[in-house]
Amino acid sequence: MSRTFYYQAVSLSIALGFIAAIILLMGASPIEVISKMGAGAFGTPGQFARVIATLAPLLLCTSGLMFTFTAGLYNLGIEGQIVAGAIATMVPIRVFQDILPAPLVIGLAILAGALGGGLWGLFAGVLNIYGRVNEIFAGLGLNFVADGLALYLIFGPWQKEGVASMSGTEQFKESLWLPTFGNTEASPIAMGLGIAALVLTIVVMRGTHFGLQLRAVGRNLQASYILGIPSVRQLISAFVICGVLAGIAGSLQVLAVFHRLIPSISSNLGFLALLVAMLVGFNTWMILPVSLFFSALNIGSLQLPLNLNLESSLAGVIQGMLVLAVLLGRGLSEVNAFSAVKNQISSLFRKRQTTRKGVEEDEVEG
Amino acid sequence: MSHHFGFRMKIELQNISKRFGAVQASDNVSLVVEAGSIHGLLGENGAGKSTLVKVLSGFISRDAGVVLLDGQPVEIWTPADAIAAGIGMLHQDPLDFPPLSVLDNFMVGRPGKLLINRHQAIKEFRQLAAQFNFNLDINELVSNLTVGERQQLEILRLLSLGVSTLILDEPTTGISAAQKSALFSAAKKLATQGKSIIFVSHKLEDVNELCDRVTVLRQGQVVGDLEIPCPDETLVELMFGRELAPPIKPRTRQAELALKLENVSLTTDRLTINIRDLEVYKGEVIGLAGLEGSGQQLLLRLCAGLLQAASGRIYIGNEDMTGQPYQQYLNAGVGYSPADRLREGLIQGLSIHEHVSLRTPPRGWFIDWRATLQKTLHTIALFKIRGKPQTKVERLSGGNQQRTQLALLPTPLNLLLMEHPTRGLDIESVLWVWQQLIARCEGGTAILFNSADLDEIMQYSDRVIVFSGGAVSEPIDVESLTVERLGQMIGGKFERNHQ
Numbered sequence: 001m002s003r004t005f006y007y008q009a010v011s012l013s014i015a016l017g018f019i020a021a022i023i024l025l026m027g028a029s030p031i032e033v034i035s036k037m038g039a040g041a042f043g044t045p046g047q048f049a050r051v052i053a054t055l056a057p058l059l060l061c062t063s064g065l066m067f068t069f070t071a072g073l074y075n076l077g078i079e080g081q082i083v084a085g086a087i088a089t090m091v092p093i094r095v096f097q098d099i100l101p102a103p104l105v106i107g108l109a110i111l112a113g114a115l116g117g118g119l120w121g122l123f124a125g126v127l128n129i130y131g132r133v134n135e136i137f138a139g140l141g142l143n144f145v146a147d148g149l150a151l152y153l154i155f156g157p158w159q160k161e162g163v164a165s166m167s168g169t170e171q172f173k174e175s176l177w178l179p180t181f182g183n184t185e186a187s188p189i190a191m192g193l194g195i196a197a198l199v200l201t202i203v204v205m206r207g208t209h210f211g212l213q214l215r216a217v218g219r220n221l222q223a224s225y226i227l228g229i230p231s232v233r234q235l236i237s238a239f240v241i242c243g244v245l246a247g248i249a250g251s252l253q254v255l256a257v258f259h260r261l262i263p264s265i266s267s268n269l270g271f272l273a274l275l276v277a278m279l280v281g282f283n284t285w286m287i288l289p290v291s292l293f294f295s296a297l298n299i300g301s302l303q304l305p306l307n308l309n310l311e312s313s314l315a316g317v318i319q320g321m322l323v324l325a326v327l328l329g330r331g332l333s334e335v336n337a338f339s340a341v342k343n344q345i346s347s348l349f350r351k352r353q354t355t356r357k358g359v360e361e362d363e364v365e366g
Numbered sequence: 367m368s369h370h371f372g373f374r375m376k377i378e379l380q381n382i383s384k385r386f387g388a389v390q391a392s393d394n395v396s397l398v399v400e401a402g403s404i405h406g407l408l409g410e411n412g413a414g415k416s417t418l419v420k421v422l423s424g425f426i427s428r429d430a431g432v433v434l435l436d437g438q439p440v441e442i443w444t445p446a447d448a449i450a451a452g453i454g455m456l457h458q459d460p461l462d463f464p465p466l467s468v469l470d471n472f473m474v475g476r477p478g479k480l481l482i483n484r485h486q487a488i489k490e491f492r493q494l495a496a497q498f499n500f501n502l503d504i505n506e507l508v509s510n511l512t513v514g515e516r517q518q519l520e521i522l523r524l525l526s527l528g529v530s531t532l533i534l535d536e537p538t539t540g541i542s543a544a545q546k547s548a549l550f551s552a553a554k555k556l557a558t559q560g561k562s563i564i565f566v567s568h569k570l571e572d573v574n575e576l577c578d579r580v581t582v583l584r585q586g587q588v589v590g591d592l593e594i595p596c597p598d599e600t601l602v603e604l605m606f607g608r609e610l611a612p613p614i615k616p617r618t619r620q621a622e623l624a625l626k627l628e629n630v631s632l633t634t635d636r637l638t639i640n641i642r643d644l645e646v647y648k649g650e651v652i653g654l655a656g657l658e659g660s661g662q663q664l665l666l667r668l669c670a671g672l673l674q675a676a677s678g679r680i681y682i683g684n685e686d687m688t689g690q691p692y693q694q695y696l697n698a699g700v701g702y703s704p705a706d707r708l709r710e711g712l713i714q715g716l717s718i719h720e721h722v723s724l725r726t727p728p729r730g731w732f733i734d735w736r737a738t739l740q741k742t743l744h745t746i747a748l749f750k751i752r753g754k755p756q757t758k759v760e761r762l763s764g765g766n767q768q769r770t771q772l773a774l775l776p777t778p779l780n781l782l783l784m785e786h787p788t789r790g791l792d793i794e795s796v797l798w799v800w801q802q803l804i805a806r807c808e809g810g811t812a813i814l815f816n817s818a819d820l821d822e823i824m825q826y827s828d829r830v831i832v833f834s835g836g837a838v839s840e841p842i843d844v845e846s847l848t849v850e851r852l853g854q855m856i857g858g859k860f861e862r863n864h865q
Contacts, residue, residue: 207732207733207735208731208732208733209723209728209731209732209733210731212720212723212724212733213724215715215716215720216713216716216720216724219713219714219715219716220709220712220713220714222709222710223709223710223711223712223713224713225692226672226702226704226710226711227713227724227725227774228692228693228696229724230693
């Protein structure tokens, strides 16, 4: 535990050093960048509200990814699941917006989003388990399909009156928008859903038979099967649960942020959630602070081009560096890098014979 | 081309020793293989045959001893060293690349050049194959070949690399009679060309048919070096060299059937086993003897519901379980304890407490961690596991992992299938494990287990089934077993038992 901590502390400081170096190379001061980004994220209530608006879907997606990660699956299809949720959300809105009362339509829309995302997750699961397609490729493939479907709808059946464009479908009426705090982008309902997903994930992982079985399946599929755990059901459930949560995130993107379907409706939140999930590992309680931090980076960096004439993609660089550093620290603590280096050096002085011992097979068969 | 033909090489192993932890796998072994001869290596499970040839072929580094080729000491520490010295090994499971074609496999491992001359390789392959009457299609995928054909391919590949010594490790398991005779005539032809062949086997018949000399190993030591032909009795006595331990298990057999197999046939890519008729009674223990990988594990997995038979029927109690899913077997009270604990039995990264909780039947959605903790503490005390509830299973010693695995088996069970129930345990733990198992038998559980330890099989079985290269004997009462009969059966001679 403490050893892992040291490795991570060291690699984190290396990462921070790199980030500072990059900023310096771009001709700016790291301190200034940090203060401007902090101001950009938390300076005004409106900016803070945007951080919160990003945080809600990020919490949903990361919570979903906890299920697939725990089951030992790399669900890169989460982007497509967000898009599928967003598309499905549009269906009840288009059908019922003039028939049913607004709150009911919103409820149906979120439900439809969950269903759409869940279905997309199920596709990935079926491809993975029954079709023997690696879940990474199944997910990436389905991402393209979902994006294609969204484009088709935007330029085809759901196109704006007059001219179809990349700006998306017609904005729907304001009564169907999720209510927000004052005049900001932050919605209490979105935030509530995000927190609820997080709490649910923590409870399921820590306290339920399902969570424990999922951990068992993720760590050793074969032993789990032999111990009688219904592994196929567990794996499919993980895909579907992740899809459902990502689908709700897609719903929020439609209902709270864009108020229509646009081509890149996911805003890459799925990939950002993957970074968060990799950063926190299995420490579910770290999801909230890390997600908040990443949301703040995303929003804060938007100020950089205006104030310091820097690229706003710097946020992505920082996020990526941090995740890499933590993964590196984790990896190094497992292989015990110091002793490996020490062995390398001392083996140079030893005879050929002794260095071979690592290669031996560990069996005694006659 | 076979540029090394005519090159003769005498191999001497002098005082080879190799230790794996507590086990002395090779103990001061010396061996001479004359050029142009076929030399047999005979021994039971764990006698040290594989260790010895793996030392010679560079797969295992020796602790002590010298390897001499034609009187000159050579340094062999890697398989590449061995190939360079002209020593090639044909492994029991051919080390090839199933997704690649025959030709690609043939060309793999050629030294040096950046570019491969396909045309020349094809020519060379065809010439070599014709020489030994091996009929292989160069474009066929290796995954579509039989084990015998894969052996042929591997032999051709090794010959094209210029080996003058060929080690054959248990090559006659899982190949057809025609392939066996092709293999034997190829081996004889190579010997007449001056190459040396080392033939590792546990089959008396094959050794007698093929070899010029045989060295018998027991517990890592050379116990005999004989001219062939040689009577089976002599070889068996050398191989086992002792009386077997007497049975010590109390009679626990009951009248009702626990397991019944009818005309079962099981096929993998390596083996086919057929069992005409097997009836196991409640409380009975059946020991499965034979060299590792002769089909014992297949039978255990079939009975556990983890493998489906190609044909035939299987009954647990009176229930026809043929074709039922694994879950049904679990519901029918079948338990399975695999040999590879950390890969199949336990889950790395989870604690004992979490394992016990996993095995506790769910009552509602939530785990009652406090109740399962009590249960875990009770289990740890009852099974004398040296560990705490929060100890991760990979941190336990082998013996304590086995105890944990036993503790996780449900009670009661109708049928218990165990792979190597006491492998790697100290004597005290072995006695304790069998106490637990016999207590289960008294409660009516039937047990099938395999073991590499013949004493364990003799001591704790009611009846014994012997496996040899996929052939399966009738169950034999343990009282009527002698070391000679058991040895011959493990060596593949079943016929004499039907006198």
